[in-house]
Structure formats: structure tokens, C-alpha cells
Amino acid sequence: MQSFDLGKEGLRALNSALHALKGQTNMTKWEVVNPKGAHAIAAGVDAPVDITVRGSTGYYCAGMNKLATIRVKGSAGPGVAENMMSGTVIIDGNASQYAGATGRGGLLVIKGNASSRCGVSMKGIDIVVHGSIGHMSAFMAQSGNLVVLGDAGDALGDSLYEARLFVRGKVKSLGADCIEKEMRDEHYQILEDLLRRGEADGKAKPEEFRRYGSARKLYNFNIDNAAAY
Amino acid sequence: MCGIVGLFLKDPKLEPKLGEMLTDMLVTMTDRGPDSAGIAIYSGARDGLGKITIQSSQPESDFKGLDGALKEAIGKPVTLLEKSTHAVIELPIDQIQAARSALAKLRPGVKVMSVGDSIEIFKEVGLPKDVVKRFDVAKMKGTHGIGHTRMATESAVTTMGAHPFSTGSDQCLVHNGSLSNHNGLRRELVRLGKTFETQNDTEVAAAYVSRKLEEGQSLGEALESGLDDLDGFYTFVVGTKNGFGVVRDPIACKPAVMAETDQYVAFGSEYRALVNLPGIEDARVWEPEPATVYFWER
Numbered sequence: 001m002q003s004f005d006l007g008k009e010g011l012r013a014l015n016s017a018l019h020a021l022k023g024q025t026n027m028t029k030w031e032v033v034n035p036k037g038a039h040a041i042a043a044g045v046d047a048p049v050d051i052t053v054r055g056s057t058g059y060y061c062a063g064m065n066k067l068a069t070i071r072v073k074g075s076a077g078p079g080v081a082e083n084m085m086s087g088t089v090i091i092d093g094n095a096s097q098y099a100g101a102t103g104r105g106g107l108l109v110i111k112g113n114a115s116s117r118c119g120v121s122m123k124g125i126d127i128v129v130h131g132s133i134g135h136m137s138a139f140m141a142q143s144g145n146l147v148v149l150g151d152a153g154d155a156l157g158d159s160l161y162e163a164r165l166f167v168r169g170k171v172k173s174l175g176a177d178c179i180e181k182e183m184r185d186e187h188y189q190i191l192e193d194l195l196r197r198g199e200a201d202g203k204a205k206p207e208e209f210r211r212y213g214s215a216r217k218l219y220n221f222n223i224d225n226a227a228a229y
Numbered sequence: 230m231c232g233i234v235g236l237f238l239k240d241p242k243l244e245p246k247l248g249e250m251l252t253d254m255l256v257t258m259t260d261r262g263p264d265s266a267g268i269a270i271y272s273g274a275r276d277g278l279g280k281i282t283i284q285s286s287q288p289e290s291d292f293k294g295l296d297g298a299l300k301e302a303i304g305k306p307v308t309l310l311e312k313s314t315h316a317v318i319e320l321p322i323d324q325i326q327a328a329r330s331a332l333a334k335l336r337p338g339v340k341v342m343s344v345g346d347s348i349e350i351f352k353e354v355g356l357p358k359d360v361v362k363r364f365d366v367a368k369m370k371g372t373h374g375i376g377h378t379r380m381a382t383e384s385a386v387t388t389m390g391a392h393p394f395s396t397g398s399d400q401c402l403v404h405n406g407s408l409s410n411h412n413g414l415r416r417e418l419v420r421l422g423k424t425f426e427t428q429n430d431t432e433v434a435a436a437y438v439s440r441k442l443e444e445g446q447s448l449g450e451a452l453e454s455g456l457d458d459l460d461g462f463y464t465f466v467v468g469t470k471n472g473f474g475v476v477r478d479p480i481a482c483k484p485a486v487m488a489e490t491d492q493y494v495a496f497g498s499e500y501r502a503l504v505n506l507p508g509i510e511d512a513r514v515w516e517p518e519p520a521t522v523y524f525w526e527r
Contacts, residue, residue, distance in 0.1 A: 037501035056500050056514075075514060077500060078484060096484065096516060115516050116481055135481075135519060 002027050007034035011041065021047035037077065042070050048087075062089045065106060081108045084125055090199070097134075100127045103144065109198045116153065119146045122163055128198030138165050139175065147194050149204045157212055165212040166191055168204055179215045187211055231392075231405040232258025232378040233485075235466045235496035237473040237525050238371075243492055243507075244273075248369030252361045254495075254502045255376040259357045261498055262378035265391035266360040267352025269401040269468055272371040274346040279322035281329065282342040282349045284315050284388060291336050292316050302331035313363045314388070315342065315351050322346055325398075340389060340426065345399030347372075347470050352391040372527065375468050375496075377403040384429040394432045396423065397439030399470035404431040405483045405498060406462035414458070434459055438467060452476045452522040464517075466496055467524075474524035481519035488512040494525050 004014050014032060021027065028049050035041055035055040042051050043063035053061070056074035066085040075093030084103040094112035101117065103125025110127070116134035119127050122141045132150030141163035151169035158175020164187070191206035234254035238244055251268060285291035288311065296309035299318065307328070308319045320328055325344050332339060343350040351364040357378045361367065377392035384390050393401035411430035414437060419425070423436045437459065441451035448469055455476065464483040467474040475496060477485055488495045488503050490512045497503045500514070517523055
């Protein structure tokens with residue numbers, strides 16, 4: 001186990017050490033103590049290592065993550081796991097704005113609530129939120145799955161492309177071009193897998209969720225609107 | 230970007246440490262706003278006494294003999310405590326208006342930062358660490374306080390353009406964001422008799438809240454009205470003699486984190502600002518909801 005005191009050694013030293021890990025490494029277990037809300041903790045990691053952050057983090061924790069498993073034993077600031085490529089990021093507490101934004105792959109798990117714009121422009125990432133999410137979540141989401149055990153705020157899935165949104169609780173309002181869709185067998189299977197991997201299988205069952213997706217009305221220009229331009 | 234910190238104490242035992250805690254919080258937010266910094270401290274009212282905090286770019290000449298001159302003008306006892314470019318004038322509360330009129334004649338170059346029976350505002354251009362040192366904020370006591378570090382987007386980097394803005398007795402407001410309808414609103418407020426020191430958007434928001442309070446609204450109601458009338462991005466933290474309020478615009482892009490324990494309610498633009506507060510590990514930490522007014526009063 002590599003233990004790293006962020007208060008003493010500083011952020012750049014931490015991220016340099018983590019960036020030096022390429023491919024296979026013997027140093028597979030890392031612990032970061034005294035994060036104190038610092039920005040960009042463990043951003044840009046590209047190795048199959050296990051990192052535990054003991055405390056709350058600031059902006060962009062685990063951003064661009066590739067292969068690593070990063071667990072935050074606290075809450076995360078804005079942009080956690082932004083543009084994640086692969087691997088797993090688990091937040092034990094709450095996440096601030098735009099968690100998992102533009103993520104291309106991997107799994108982001110938030111055990112508490114996520115704030116506004118969760119999964120904005122997500123492009124293949126899977127996000128499991130045990131609590132609720134704020135307004136404008138999954139805005140322009142392109143692919144991947146967003147699973148919410150609690151409620152969703154205003155304008156869920158506005159201008160959505162092909163991401164799948166599963167919400168168990170109430171949806172305050174749907175955004176433009178986002179509609180409720182039927183749950184088919186394939187969706188129950190996706191949910192079962194994500195709930196299990198998202199450490200939520202004891203909390204919710206796939207059949208309790210509703211699915212939301214794109215009505216695909218914004219994909220093409222509607223000629224009836226020509227006069228508006 | 231800007232940084233906001235705020236602290237509302239529930240436990241009187243922490244009151245001697247208010248300035249010290251706010252100083253640490255504010256300096257942590259330096260990289261959100263290195264242009265200028267300011268702090269509003271509510272140091273508690275003293276029976277029958279009021280305070281005017283003033284600022285001058287020539288403090289040596291402006292503050293010299295000012296207490297005597299004011300005493301002569303209003304015929305009541307006046308004390309003056311100099312703090313760098315600022316000074317706090319203490320006088321009978323019913324003499325504040327008379328003293329302000331006298332001050333404008335005696336020292337036309339002097340600016341009034343705040344008036345009231347509890348509030349003191351200190352603000353200057355420069356890094357937060359230098360600004361708090363200049364005014365010795367760490368030694369200040371009080372019941373609640375608000376600090377701001379500014380990264381200017383809207384108007385010039387000047388002392389008067391720094392936050393907090395005070396446009397009413399014992400009131401102040403700080404802002405992270407920018408307003409888009411402040412010019413129109415300023416014209417309306419001028420028609421209603423408000424005066425402005427700057428071209429700054431935040432000063433308009435402060436004057437708007439003051440006006441609503443004058444019309445008889447509570448702080449909560451005034452902030453609710455602001456949700457309809459103020460257009461733009463904002464996280465506001467507002468102070469009054471007895472309270473402390475927070476509101477974010479409906480889009481809520483501008484960050485805000487709050488923490489509450491039995492001892493205090495704290496506000497920070499980022500969690501980093503709160504990490505050294507006592508008992509933060511067990512505090513209830515949350516983000517204020519968009520378009521929702523929060524306030525605490527004693």
C-alpha cells in the first residue's frame with residue numbers, strides 16, 4: 001500500500017507519481033490522506049490501480065480516468081470523473097455539479113446525491129446514483145446509462161441523443177425531446193448488471209425503474225419551423 | 230469566478246474567533262479571486278451606539294482630527310478607530326444621519342463603507358492575505374461575518390468595486406456571478422431615491438434587497454422577489470443585523486457549499502474553504518438548491 005499525505009507532499013507530486021504508473025505495476029494499492037477538498041486529485045490516471053481518497057475532494061477528482069478504481073471516502077466537488085474513459089469511480093458521499101460529464105466509458109457510482117447536470121453530454125459512461133440528481137441532468141447525453149435510485153430534478157435529458165436514463169423515483173420534469181419509454185427485457189438486464197456493479201443491488205430492483213430516452217424529434221430539421229429563422 | 234465565505238455563529242464561545250476563522254476561509258479562496266477582497270463583520274451592537282465605517286485613499290490627512298471635528302458638528306461624543314485605509318466611527322445611534330451629512334462636508338474624499346449598530350466593512354484591492362492582514366481581521370470578534378475575494382468581470386478593480394456592498398443600515402451583500410439587467414434596474418432604483426457609488430452589478434443587487442426591506446419585506450421575501458427581478462448568474466450571500474441568507478439563481482452554475490453544526494452555519498464557494506472549521510468532519514454538508522432561499526436569524 002502506497003500512502004500519500006496530500007497536505008505534506010502536495011497535489012503535483014501525487015499526480016506525477018500516479019501518471020508514472022504505466023500498464024502493469026507492482027504498486028497497485030494507493031491511499032490519499034488529507035485531501036481537504038483539493039482540486040484534480042488523481043486526475044489522468046492510466047493504470048489498473050486501486051486508489052482510496054480518505055476525505056472530500058474539490059473540482060475534477062478522477063477526471064479522464066482510465067483503468068483505475070478510485071474510491072472517495074467523502075463527497076466530491078464539481079466535475080468528478082469528468083471525461084472518464086474506463087475504470088470505476090465510487091463516491092461514498094455526495095457529488096457536486098456535472099458528475100461524470102462527457103464520460104466515454106467506465107462506471108461512476110455516487111452513493112449519496114448528485115447535484116445539477118449529472119452526466120451532461122455523457123458519451124458511453126455508466127452512472128449509478130443511489131440518491132437523487134439535480135436539474136438539467138443528462139443534457140445532450142449521447143450514449144451510456146444513467147441509473148438513479150432516487151428522484152430527478154427539472155429538465156431531465158434535455159436534447160438527449162441515445163443515452164438510456166433509468167429513474168426509480170419522481171422526475172420533476174422532462175427536458176425537450178425526452179420521453180418515457182417502455183422497459184424491455186434487455187433493459188432489465190442492463191439494470192440488474194449496473195445495480196450489482198454499482199453496489200446498489202440490495203437497495204433497488206430493476207422492475208422499480210422507469211426508462212426515459214430520446215423522442216428523436218430534434219435529430220432532423222423540421223421544415224415547419226423554417227419561417228422561424 | 231469569485232470566492233465567497235460566510236459564517237453565522239450559534240455558539241457564543243466561538244465569537245472571539247470569528248475573524249480568525251473567516252480569515253482562514255477567505256485566504257483559502259484566493260485563487261477564485263485575487264483582485265481584491267473584503268469582509269463584513271457583525272461585531273455586536275452596543276447600547277445606543279452606532280457605527281460608521283469609512284474609507285479614504287489619504288487616511289493620514291482625512292482621519293486626522295476627524296473625531297473632534299465630528300463631535301463639534303453634531304455636539305455628541307464621537308470615537309474614531311483607525312484601521313489602515315479604513316476607520317470605524319462610533320457615536321450615538323440617532324446621530325448617524327447627522328454625522329454622515331457633516332462628514333460629506335468635512336471630508337468630501339471619504340467614502341462610507343457601512344453604517345449600522347453592528348456591521349463593519351473592510352475592503353481593498355490586493356490579495357486576500359494582504360487585505361486581511363492590513364485590517365487585522367484575524368483579531369476581530371463577532372456573531373457573524375461574510376467575506377469575498379473578487380475576480381472582476383463587470384467593472385473596474387477598485388476599492389469601491391470590491392465586495393461586500395452595503396446599501397442599507399446593517400446590510401451587506403456579496404456575489405459570485407454576473408447580472409445582465411443591472412443597468413435597467415439601477416435606473417429604477419435611482420428613481421426611487423437610491424444612490425450608487427459604482428457601475429458594479431452587485432451594488433444594484435444590494436440596493437435592490439435594501440429597497441425591498443424598506444418596503445417592509447423580510448430578508449427571505451426580499452430574496453424571493455430577487456429571483457423574479459434579477460436576471461443573470463448569481464450566488465448571493467446576504468448579511469443583516471441578526472441574520473445571514475443565501476440564494477442561488479435557478480440555473481445554479483456558481484458553486485456553493487454549506488455546512489451546519491450545533492456551533493455554526495458556514496458557507497463556502499468550495500468545500501476547501503470549510504475544511505479547517507471545528508467539527509467539520511461531523512457537520513451536515515450540502516449544496517443549496519437552485520432558486521431556493523435559505524436564511525438563519527438569531
